[in-house]
Amino acid sequence: MADRVYExxxxxxxxxDVRDRLTGNTARANARLGxxxxxxxxxxxxxxxxxxxxxxxxxAAEIARTVRERSADRPIVVTFEYEHKAMLARLKAxxxxxxxxxxxxxxxxxxxxxxxxxxxxxVALGEGMRPHLAAGLKAAxxxxxxxxxxxxxxxxxxxxxxxTASEQQAWRDRVHWAAPFYALLAVAQVxxxxxxxxxxxxxxxxxxxxxxxxIAAGIAQAWQASPGxxxxxxxxxxxxxxxxxxxxxxxxxxxxxxxxxxxVDEERFWPALAASCTxxxxxxxxxxxxxxxxxxGRVVSAAHVAGLDLPGTAPLAExxxxxxxxxxxxxxxxxxxxxxxxxxxxRYFWRERRSxxxxxxxxxxxxxxx
Numbered sequence: 582m583a584d585r586v587y588e589x590x591x592x593x594x595x596x597x598d599v600r601d602r603l604t605g606n607t608a609r610a611n612a613r614l615g616x617x618x619x620x621x622x623x624x625x626x627x628x629x630x631x632x633x634x635x636x637x638x639x640x641a642a643e644i645a646r647t648v649r650e651r652s653a654d655r656p657i658v659v660t661f662e663y664e665h666k667a668m669l670a671r672l673k674a675x676x677x678x679x680x681x682x683x684x685x686x687x688x689x690x691x692x693x694x695x696x697x698x699x700x701x702x703x704v705a706l707g708e709g710m711r712p713h714l715a716a717g718l719k720a721a722x723x724x725x726x727x728x729x730x731x732x733x734x735x736x737x738x739x740x741x742x743x744x745t746a747s748e749q750q751a752w753r754d755r756v757h758w759a760a761p762f763y764a765l766l767a768v769a770q771v772x773x774x775x776x777x778x779x780x781x782x783x784x785x786x787x788x789x790x791x792x793x794x795x796i797a798a799g800i801a802q803a804w805q806a807s808p809g810x811x812x813x814x815x816x817x818x819x820x821x822x823x824x825x826x827x828x829x830x831x832x833x834x835x836x837x838x839x840x841x842x843x844x845v846d847e848e849r850f851w852p853a854l855a856a857s858c859t860x861x862x863x864x865x866x867x868x869x870x871x872x873x874x875x876x877x878g879r880v881v882s883a884a885h886v887a888g889l890d891l892p893g894t895a896p897l898a899e900x901x902x903x904x905x906x907x908x909x910x911x912x913x914x915x916x917x918x919x920x921x922x923x924x925x926x927x928r929y930f931w932r933e934r935r936s937x938x939x940x941x942x943x944x945x946x947x948x949x950x951x
Contacts, residue, residue: 587613587632587633587662587683587684587685587686587711597610597613598610598613598614608681608682609682612660612681612682612683612684613682613683613684613685613690614684614685614687614689614690614693615684615685615687615689615690615691615692615693615694615697616693616697617658617660617681617683617684617693617694617697617698618697619658619679619697619698619699620656620658620679622656624654624655624656624701625656625699625700625701625951626655626656626657626658626698626699626700626701627648627655627656627657627658627700627701627702627703627704627948627951628658628660628698628700628702628703628704629641629644629645629648629657629658629659629660629703629704629706630659630660630661630683630703630704630705630706630709630710630714631659631660631661631662631668631683631706631707631709632661632662632706632707632708632709632730633661633662633663634663634706634707635663635665635667635668635867636707636729636763636867636868636869637661637706637707637709637728637729637730638661638663638665638667638668638706639665639667639668639671639766639869640706640728640729640762640763641659641661641668641704641706642659642668642671642672642675643671643762643766644704644706644728644944644945645657645659645672645675645678645680646671646674646675647941647945648945648948648949649675649676649677649678651945651949652949653677654677655949656677656679657675657677657678657679658678658679658680658698658700659672659678659679659680660680660681660682660683660684661680661681661682661683662682662683667848683709686711686712686713686714687713688713690713691713691714691716691717692717695717695718695721695723700723701723701951702723702724702725702726702947702948702951703718703723703724703725703726704725704726704728704944704948705725705726705727705728705730705739706727706728706729706730707728707729707730708730709727709730710725710727710730710733710736710739715733715736715737715739719737719738724738724740724947724951725738725739725740726739726740726741726742726944726947727739727740727741727742728742728744728762728944729742729743729744729745729748729762730748731748731751731752732751732752732755740757740758740947741755741757741758742757742758742759742760742762742940742944743757743759744760744761744762744763744868744892745761745890745891745892746890746891746892746893747890749892758939758940758943758944759892759936759940760892760933760936760937760938760939760940760941761868761872761891761892761933761936761937762937762940762941763868763869763871763872763937764872764875764876764930764933764934764936764937765934765937765938765941766869766872767852767869767872767873767875767876767934768851768852768873768876769852769876769878769930769934771852771853771855771856771876771877772853772856773853773856773857774853774857775853775854775857775858776857778834778836778837779814779836779837779857783812783813783814783836783837783838783839783841784809784812784813784839784913785809785812785813785814785859785860785909785913786813786814786816786854786857786858786859787804787809787813787814787815787816787858787859787860787861787862787909788815788816788817788818788845788854788855788858788860788861788862789815789816789817789818789861789862789864789905790818790845790861790862790863790864790866790870790874791818791819791863791864791865791866791867791870792817792818792819792864792902793819793864794819794820794821796819796864796902797817797818797819797821798821798822799902800815800817800902800905800906801815801817801821801823801824801842803903803905803906804842804906804909805840805842807906807910808910809906809909809910809913810840811839811840812839812840813839813840813859814837814839814840814841814842814843815841815842815843816843816844816845816854816858817842817843817844817845818844818845819844820844820846821842821844823842824842824843824844825837825841825842825843825844826843826844826846827843827844827845827846827847827850827854828846828847828850830843848869848870851869851870851873851874852873852876852877854877855873855874855875855876855877855878855879856876856877856878856879857877857879858877858879859879859880859909859912859913859919860879860880860881860882860908860909860912860919861874861877861879861880861881861882862881862882862883862884862900862902862905863881863882863883863884863889863897864883864884864902865884865885865888866889871889871891872930875926875929875930876930878923878926878927878930879923879926880898880912880919880922880923880926881897881898881926882897882898882899882900882905882908883897883898883899883900884899884900884901884902885899886898886899892933893929893932893933894929895926895929896922896925896926896929897926898922
């Protein structure tokens with residue numbers, strides 16, 4: 582997500598500054614001008630700079646937490662371009678951490694923020710490494726890396742930590758560690774508790790993670806008209822007519838009747854549901870959701886596997902949404918093949934998780950060495 586304000590566009594910046602000051606958000610307006618308040622510390626700090634994407638913000642918080650665990654006294658500052666609830670919750674849980682809005686990519690703002698923060702190392706998330714910042718870091722001799730973003734024209738001298746297949750391709754001729762950090766952050770080896778909570782009469786559990794409400798309603802209708810609609814339970818990532826909210830059902834824990842349709846309305850259910858379902862189908866999931874599903878160790882299909890941008894050769898079945906109910910029936914009719922598919926995907930996940938652990942260790946070692 583490229584934010585025109587933080588890209589340094591003059592007109593967009595002026596409009597945003599006026600709006601923020603009129604609404605009382607002077608801190609954000611000042612931050613875009615580079616008027617950040619550095620922490621009171623003698624040691625040079627680590628600056629972790631996120632762009633506006635939620636996936637970048639979450640990674641920024643996790644990187645800050647990992648660096649803090651390795652170096653208890655090192656000052657760390659995290660800046661972002663947009664406030665995301667999950668990111669803020671993680672940042673607030675980290676001790677001795679400064680965080681807030683970051684600067685726009687204007688020459689004067691970049692000069693001010695580098696003079697004020699005097700960073701020893703900069704970790705840029707996504708599009709956080711923009712031209713003026715890259716030039717300023719190069720001139721000051723500050724080492725840097727880019728996580729989950731393209732190398733870009735201004736990334737000379739930066740180490741890359743690509744997260745997806747397309748990013749790995751873009752970094753192929755540069756020094757980098759290619760590994761998806763979300764594989765490391767996903768909750769794995771979770772008990773399949775929903776199998777028992779769904780009731781003894783439910784034959785199988787299926788989950789379509791992120792279909793639009795219209796597509797989800799079509800899937801539910803086709804599933805209810807099939808034999809599975811009388812024996813199984815269907816979980817959907819979007820609200821559909823007649824669907825129960827999973828959070829409401831989780832409160833009373835009464836067994837679900839076969840044929841129930843359930844809306845997965847909270848993220849906290851992802852790990853246990855991924856481990857409990859007979860099969861999961863992906864449309865265009867966010868990265869936290871994608872890796873939560875892959876960590877579940879079950880059969881996973883996708884409407885467009887290449888669109889998931891997974892590293893390596895991901896053993897996911899590509900299944901058109903219109904054929905999904907038929908595909909599920911085939912899995913139930915051939916449980917041996919389903920087990921093989923689940924085992925293959927489980928090995929893929931743990932291979933990528935190990936690779937992510939090695940990359941994270943390399944990143945933290947670089948940061949803490951400065």
